[in-house]
Amino acid sequence: MPSAVGGTGRTGGRAGRPTMKDVAAHVGTSIKSVSRVLNGEDGVSAATAERILQAMAELGFRRNDLARGLRQSDRTSTIGLALPQAGTRFHDSLVHGIDEIARQQGSFVLTASSGTAARERETLTALCSRRVDGLIVVPAGEDHGFLRPEQQAGVPVVFVDRPPHGIAADAVLTDHAEGARAGTAHLLRQGHRRIGVVGDDERIFSVAERIGGHRAALRTEQVAYAEELTRLGARCAEEAMHACLDLLGSGQPPTALFTLNNQCTIGAVRALRRLGLTRRVAMVGFDDFETADLIDPPVTVISHDVEEIGRTAARLMFERMAGHSPAPGRTTLPTKLIARGSGEIPVVDESS
Amino acid sequence: MPSAVGGTGRTGGRAGRPTMKDVAAHVGTSIKSVSRVLNGEDGVSAATAERILQAMAELGFRRNDLARGLRQSDRTSTIGLALPQAGTRFHDSLVHGIDEIARQQGSFVLTASSGTAARERETLTALCSRRVDGLIVVPAGEDHGFLRPEQQAGVPVVFVDRPPHGIAADAVLTDHAEGARAGTAHLLRQGHRRIGVVGDDERIFSVAERIGGHRAALRTEQVAYAEELTRLGARCAEEAMHACLDLLGSGQPPTALFTLNNQCTIGAVRALRRLGLTRRVAMVGFDDFETADLIDPPVTVISHDVEEIGRTAARLMFERMAGHSPAPGRTTLPTKLIARGSGEIPVVDESS
Numbered sequence: 203m204p205s206a207v208g209g210t211g212r213t214g215g216r217a218g219r220p221t222m223k224d225v226a227a228h229v230g231t232s233i234k235s236v237s238r239v240l241n242g243e244d245g246v247s248a249a250t251a252e253r254i255l256q257a258m259a260e261l262g263f264r265r266n267d268l269a270r271g272l273r274q275s276d277r278t279s280t281i282g283l284a285l286p287q288a289g290t291r292f293h294d295s296l297v298h299g300i301d302e303i304a305r306q307q308g309s310f311v312l313t314a315s316s317g318t319a320a321r322e323r324e325t326l327t328a329l330c331s332r333r334v335d336g337l338i339v340v341p342a343g344e345d346h347g348f349l350r351p352e353q354q355a356g357v358p359v360v361f362v363d364r365p366p367h368g369i370a371a372d373a374v375l376t377d378h379a380e381g382a383r384a385g386t387a388h389l390l391r392q393g394h395r396r397i398g399v400v401g402d403d404e405r406i407f408s409v410a411e412r413i414g415g416h417r418a419a420l421r422t423e424q425v426a427y428a429e430e431l432t433r434l435g436a437r438c439a440e441e442a443m444h445a446c447l448d449l450l451g452s453g454q455p456p457t458a459l460f461t462l463n464n465q466c467t468i469g470a471v472r473a474l475r476r477l478g479l480t481r482r483v484a485m486v487g488f489d490d491f492e493t494a495d496l497i498d499p500p501v502t503v504i505s506h507d508v509e510e511i512g513r514t515a516a517r518l519m520f521e522r523m524a525g526h527s528p529a530p531g532r533t534t535l536p537t538k539l540i541a542r543g544s545g546e547i548p549v550v551d552e553s554s
Numbered sequence: 555m556p557s558a559v560g561g562t563g564r565t566g567g568r569a570g571r572p573t574m575k576d577v578a579a580h581v582g583t584s585i586k587s588v589s590r591v592l593n594g595e596d597g598v599s600a601a602t603a604e605r606i607l608q609a610m611a612e613l614g615f616r617r618n619d620l621a622r623g624l625r626q627s628d629r630t631s632t633i634g635l636a637l638p639q640a641g642t643r644f645h646d647s648l649v650h651g652i653d654e655i656a657r658q659q660g661s662f663v664l665t666a667s668s669g670t671a672a673r674e675r676e677t678l679t680a681l682c683s684r685r686v687d688g689l690i691v692v693p694a695g696e697d698h699g700f701l702r703p704e705q706q707a708g709v710p711v712v713f714v715d716r717p718p719h720g721i722a723a724d725a726v727l728t729d730h731a732e733g734a735r736a737g738t739a740h741l742l743r744q745g746h747r748r749i750g751v752v753g754d755d756e757r758i759f760s761v762a763e764r765i766g767g768h769r770a771a772l773r774t775e776q777v778a779y780a781e782e783l784t785r786l787g788a789r790c791a792e793e794a795m796h797a798c799l800d801l802l803g804s805g806q807p808p809t810a811l812f813t814l815n816n817q818c819t820i821g822a823v824r825a826l827r828r829l830g831l832t833r834r835v836a837m838v839g840f841d842d843f844e845t846a847d848l849i850d851p852p853v854t855v856i857s858h859d860v861e862e863i864g865r866t867a868a869r870l871m872f873e874r875m876a877g878h879s880p881a882p883g884r885t886t887l888p889t890k891l892i893a894r895g896s897g898e899i900p901v902v903d904e905s906s
Contacts, residue, residue: 313665
């Protein structure tokens with residue numbers, strides 16, 4: 203958490219916290235201008251506003267110091283939500299959970315898709331310029347330091363699914379590593395030793411964590427991690443299907459598959475069907491999906507409650523808006539193994 | 555389309571179109587105030603702004619008359635999208651399609667869920683107050699006349715999935731009736747005469763249209779529509795499952811099911827499984843879904859390209875933003891029957 207140390211222009215303030223006066227003195231502008239920037243009013247040039255926001259960040263000025271004294275009308279009753287991509291099931295469930303809490307609080311949610319890391323800053327800035335009371339971010343980029351002025355100006359920022367970089371903020375995560383460890387251990391218990399892994403890009407935090415958990419489970423059972431059984435970079439079900447076909451068609455194919463998200467799971471089911479192997483190759487997938495129990499065999503999954511992740515993130519945000527200001531921390535939600543059939547297929551003797 | 559006739563304060567203007575001066579005269583305010591409202595600037599009281607917007611609507615003032623002369627910076631590069639509910643598959647695909655076109659145009663999409671009809675006006679007003687260049691609405695309520703001032707002020711509004719009421723605006727729809735007719739005809743061709751229907755609330759436009767198409771197909775084959783085979787009001791897969799269990803457990807159960815959306819289809823599959831009837835009762839569902847081909851038997855569906863609906867709506871909106879101004883119209887996109895197995899099950903002799 204940023205401290206107020208180094209606020210050269212500070213002239214006091216309770217508990218050492220900088221005031222609007224300190225910010226004004228630091229920039230060499232009027233308190234009225236600082237107030238205007240803080241309240242999103244016009245009448246301050248863009249350059250001055252930027253310098254004021256920068257000073258707020260440097261001095262560790264926090265609007266929460268004032269929040270209790272602000273009129274309700276300073277609030278916009280709007281929450282901003284930034285997602286890397288619109289229209290994935292993870293994001294739907296997340297929006298659902300956030301929306302539920304926001305409605306309870308009389309707020310409405312504006313959602314924007316940030317897309318690539320390059321576009322993320324632009325999207326988040328555009329979202330903030332619409333005056334949101336708080337911001338929930340599923341990060342796409344690597345550095346979110348540019349959100350510090352917003353945060354310092356009293357807009358709480360909560361990160362979801364991936365931790366923040368370049369900014370101290372709350373994060374709500376899934377215990378990806380433990381989930382993947384449990385899923386892999388489940389396959390090891392059925393006797394599998396050659397477990398194929400199919401997933402998205404390893405540079406994504408959740409993917410890296412899941413692979414870490416998978417390897418930890420192998421280590422516990424002293425099974426060597428075989429690089430040649432891992433196929434990463436599958437961005438959709440179609441790519442995952444081809445990765446699985448490649449893996450299962452190799453000289454020493456895996457006897458089980460561990461898929462790192464539900465798109466990969468669906469791709470793997472298609473590959474197993476195409477090869478007539480649905481009852482011979484075991485499979486555990488990360489992420490549950492609505493029809494997993496209707497597929498033959500029903501798919502064993504590592505499930506996480508994404509709506510609850512959304513609710514938790516929204517609650518943290520509203521708590522900060524209400525003036526709670528503990529040090530930013532991580533909340534990690536557990537996963538659950540749901541055994542349905544595909545993950546309980548035993549090793550088939552390769553010579554049979 | 556609103557005409558300029560009746561604009562008592564009009565003092566001319568080319569082609570009889572009212573100017574800002576006409577609006578100012580009508581309200582008894584300055585041209586500067588009209589300009590401020592038009593450009594979303596401060597300095598006009600809420601009451602006056604409301605009267606100016608009202609006058610714009612009454613006089614048929616259209617910002618497009620000015621648009622070509624406006625600086626690019628008057629645009630916010632933001633599209634508003636209002637959905638009745640976040641996190642349904644229909645909406646995901648829609649957002650995907652809209653986002654694709656918006657990105658090509660260098661715009662970004664702000665999405666808000668309007669929820670109930672009562673909440674819709676509030677949500678749409680809040681969205682508009684964020685200064686969007688255009689608005690795409692999946693209607694929840696029954697009257698969208700309150701959007702006329704926005705529309706008159708030059709913000710194109712396009713409706714999706716359900717036609718607008720109380721406002722003349724473009725609408726992009728699916729040919730629900732023809733799709734339902736084709737799906738029902740398909741079941742009739744397999745010899746089915748007792749076809750159960752399970753769907754959501756009939757007050758929803760798409761539901762009513764689909765039921766209309768179903769009944770039209772029955773009429774063509776001179777099959778009586780049996781009220782007792784229809785179960786409406788199922789809002790989720792769980793409710794649809796119970797409706798199907800009820801229907802299939804009745805004295806004279808249907809030999810086939812026609813489900814009106816994918817939640818109902820999934821509920822029906824669960825009911826058929828529970829009763830061990832998946833290979834004895836035929837089924838056609840409206841809406842395709844990702845794993846429909848992986849279920850046993852694979853599900854025959856009436857598919858519509860929801861992403862294309864989104865792209866079409868976005869293209870219409872950007873065309874209007876670029877100055878095209880044909881009379882508002884309806885674009886209806888076709889559906890496609892995808893036969894996969896469940897819809898091709900023949901009538902099982904009830905005495906067997």
